[in-house]
Amino acid sequence: xxxxxxxxxxxxxxxxxxxxxxxxxxxxxxxxxxxxxxxxxxxxxxxxxxxxxxxxxxxxxxxxxxxxxxxxxxxxxxxxxxxxxxxxxxxxxxxxxxxxxxxxxxxxxxxx
Amino acid sequence: xxxxxxxxxxxxxxxxxxxxxxxxxxxxxxxxxxxxxxxxxxxxxxxxxxxxxxxxxxxxxxxxxxxxxxxxxxxxxxxxxxxxxxxxxxxxxxxxxxxxxxxxxxxxxxxxxxx
Numbered sequence: 062x063x064x065x066x067x068x069x070x071x072x073x074x075x076x077x078x079x080x081x082x083x084x085x086x087x088x089x090x091x092x093x094x095x096x097x098x099x100x101x102x103x104x105x106x107x108x109x110x111x112x113x114x115x116x117x118x119x120x121x122x123x124x125x126x127x128x129x130x131x132x133x134x135x136x137x138x139x140x141x142x143x144x145x146x147x148x149x150x151x152x153x154x155x156x157x158x159x160x161x162x163x164x165x166x167x168x169x170x171x172x173x
Numbered sequence: 174x175x176x177x178x179x180x181x182x183x184x185x186x187x188x189x190x191x192x193x194x195x196x197x198x199x200x201x202x203x204x205x206x207x208x209x210x211x212x213x214x215x216x217x218x219x220x221x222x223x224x225x226x227x228x229x230x231x232x233x234x235x236x237x238x239x240x241x242x243x244x245x246x247x248x249x250x251x252x253x254x255x256x257x258x259x260x261x262x263x264x265x266x267x268x269x270x271x272x273x274x275x276x277x278x279x280x281x282x283x284x285x286x287x288x
Contacts, residue, residue, distance in 0.1 A: 080207075093275065095275045095276075101281070102261065102282070102284075103280050104177075104279025104280055104281060105216060105263075106279065107276045107278070109274075109276065110276065117222065148215070152275060157203070157223035157224075157267075157270070158204050158206070158222065158228025158229045158271035159275075160206065160221060160231055161208075161218065161265075161277060162218060163204075163217070164215065165215060166215060171241070
């Protein structure tokens with residue numbers, strides 16, 4: 062999996078939009094960009110995945126510029142329950158059983 | 174929907190004892206992963222199995238072993254426990270070839286405390 066860099070922490074208030082940017086300068090042609098969310102003492106949870114341009118689901122949006130050297134996870138109108146650690150992972154499809162390699166995630170703190 | 178089941182949820186052991194953690198993947202999932210997360214640390218991959226065969230191996234100590242059984246459940250066996258083994262142990266499962274790459278479903282974890 063390619064190396065990624067993301068902010069250690071971010072603070073926000075309820076109702077605001079939060080954008081977390083991840084840098085992955087060495088991303089390869091076949092690599093996907095995947096984001097996970099982890100609450101304290103719980104297992105990580107898959108949020109969203111994309112390859113290029115924009116992907117949106119019921120939880121978040123993922124913006125990927127044309128050069129794919131970075132990506133931005135966008136959380137619309139955050140609430141207190143969005144306080145968690147967010148991990149950006151980059152890698153190709155791999156074979157069955159390929160591990161997730163978690164780097165340093167971004168701790169998002171949402172206040173009222 | 175059914176989720177990944179892990180047992181026990183909490184386990185307290187003494188140094189040099191052994192422990193066995195169990196994982197029951199989501200029905201029809203054929204791939205199981207084990208991760209270790211120490212206090213304040215990021216999850217670290219230990220080992221994975223696909224169709225009952227070891228698929229990928231990470232930083233799993235030689236004191237640990239794991240296997241996946243015919244019903245696809247998996248067990249992580251830990252021997253000669255050390256204080257540093259105290260951590261949350263997560264099991265995850267996925268269905269090969271289905272869904273987005275790298276979409277794994279994590280269980281609630283087993284909190285192991287070594288005294």
